[in-house]
Amino acid sequence: MVGNAVFRVEGLRKSFGRNEVLGGVSLDLHAGEVTVLMGANGAGKSTLVKIVSGVYERGGGTMTLADQDFAPNTPAEAIRAGVVTVHQNINDGVVADLDVATNLTLDRLSGRGVPTLFNPARVRREAKAVADRMGLAIDLKARVSDLSLADRQMVAIARALAHQPKVLILDEPTSSLSSAEADRLFTLIDRLREQGVAILYISHRMSDIRRLADRIVSMRDGVISGVFDTKPLDYEGAVNAMLGRKIHLDQIVARNSAKAVLTVEGLRIGQGAKPISLTLGDGEVVAITGLVGVGKTALAETLFGVRKPLAGTMTMNGKSYAPRSASEAIAAGVFLVAKDRATSGIVGGFNIERNVSLPFLKRMSNLGVLKRRLERATARRQIEQLSIVCRSEKDEMSALSGGNQQKVMVARWMAQNAALFILDEPFQGVDISARRDIAAKLRASANGRATLLFVTELDEALETADRILVMSEHTIVGEHRNAEVDLDRLLAEVAGGPLHSAA
């Protein structure tokens, strides 16, 4: 191992209002080493990155770069000091309408002491030097908008490296790359490692982590929950530190189901992914868990008809089920509470009442004319049923807390009887009491339908489901009845590695 840390963070704190996001994070980065940072959504990874890259001001703690105090006020200062960040959204790192050469030297176009006139020859010369150092084989005259995602990513990274950084932070760089494209990125990272750059690599993809990591640091709820640096690396330990149970929750009584509602056979939802087969029973609550990006949302959308499967058949209550749109799925009794309510659930211009009635307007109208009294009665009943905290059904959605907004989303789809009720990350951005309310409601009303939840957090699965399925690489890799779950095996499946115990 390399000796002293190039970059050191000690006791870093950050709060937004009363909400503490980072509660004293300490982290070392060493030259010529790839440190992987793992953490579920909301663990504080992005806040950490934003403080380090000078976007946010820190709330407390110290940062040192090569034994010197490091306190960037702006992203530009951080870059000049040698800490360079490539953000998750590739298009934030490049200007699509300019050519590659200009992109590579963009940061030299502004600031003090830069000539007023733009000199294309000089730009091309400097860009070539940057590209050669990186081993970048892209036509410098090509427009970035004509490049593939992977090439853009390379340009964004090369642009970052034009500053000859001491520390490079990559935030989920492979999230939109194919595996061949990712391989090119890994080669580049290997090269940088040899050049002695300290790299912080943030990712959920276990295959990336296995390929690259020299160390793994797990984060959970704003603190470092585990550091793993002895080889061979303990991947399951890292996943456990990131997702594992923090408090002991009341065990639920797992139920079995006699009657199948939905049967899925040979469903393939990703190129090269193994087929999925599963059966969901009447009255049963099933949770599918797995890391971000393993295809949970893709599966939810496939069941809901907004994404086409590559292969496979589905049977619903004995009849063939192949929805081609959300409205066909809804007609068949399949309802989805979509992930990320702000973008795909809440209609901001509507109050609670109108948000609740949205999918079922046809059933609440006569010759197209809305039955307003029925609409109001439904909204009032649902507010009562899910104990939504509001003044009346006329309240604007923006007046509600995150937990209550989510309750409205659940209430919307519980207003009518479902055959299959799917909830994708229903507990994201939801406080613990609202989460308990929703989970209790789901379990209490489960009879007469199959309920399917997609959750990243294990706790959420353990406290709501009768059965837990594990997804990895766009397929289902494990199944557990939620009674004396073998957590080690479950975590191993989440981490996607070879199983210790015989499956």
Add this chain to the structure above:
Amino acid sequence: MTLRDHAIRYGFIVLLFGLVAYFAIAADGFVSPQSAVFIFQSVAITGVLALGVTATLVVGGFDLSIGSVATSAMMAAAYVMVVLEQNAVVAVVVCLLIGAIVGLINGWLIVYMRVPDLLATLGMMFLLVGLQRIPTEGRSIATGMTMPDGSVANGKFGDAFLALGRHRFDFFIPNLIPVSVVVLLVLAVLIWFFLEYTRFGRMMYAVGSNERAAELAGAPVKAYKIWAYVISGVFASIGGILLAARLGRGDIASGNNLLLDAVAAALIGYAVLGAAKPNAFGTAVGALFVGILLQGLTMMNAPYYTQDFVKGVVLVVALVFTFALSGRGRG
């Protein structure tokens, strides 16, 4: 509700009544049935167009082609009757078809060709302004005109068609209310009912507010968007029919202000009752507001060339009401 809420909600209506009260005192003859009817008549065509464009605003779009759809419909009506010597019914049907087809093309460009709404309808506006001049080589259409090939067009506007522009219904006072005002009122009530009380209108608002949420709630988003442009096109062509009936000829130079006036009325409508969103009632009030202001100023001898300035001021004030004060303005 706080004072601020009240100001946002009723401010514009109070302003409207204040304006009426002021003109009633300051301008002789402002308060009379004839004056009221004149105001309605002056905003009838603009109002019909504004109600149409409201539909596209509701789905989060915009239609810049309404003015040129109206003038194209006017020219088409004149061409059908004067040159092709057809009757009034044929002329009206042709106009409505033009409106519907243009709306379909706009919707197709925006939904399937992914052209941004402003650009698609701007292109369509340009295209129509040019297209309406081609059949007559740029000349206005009137009975007895000489055609490009030297022949003389002998058809004339049918009486039934002209009645659309000239007939007045009795309403307490004989010959009081023009057809155009009746059309405006009927269409206003229709589109208001459609947007507020039917599931289709409700879904259109949902599409405009959060397209993805509407789609995941099972709405055929693309169809709703295209329908909005068809409504807009058809309403604009009705405006064109009324314009042709009023003028009695196909005047190449008329209808220049229609687009801006209609859009202004719809946007002023955002401020009415603190809606902060496109709505049919607001649009109608917005159109009336402009009409009352101009009528009052005219009766007080304000010169005609100040009119656009006044409209602009009203629009800017209304937009400030909507976006700055209510704090929830979304376009």
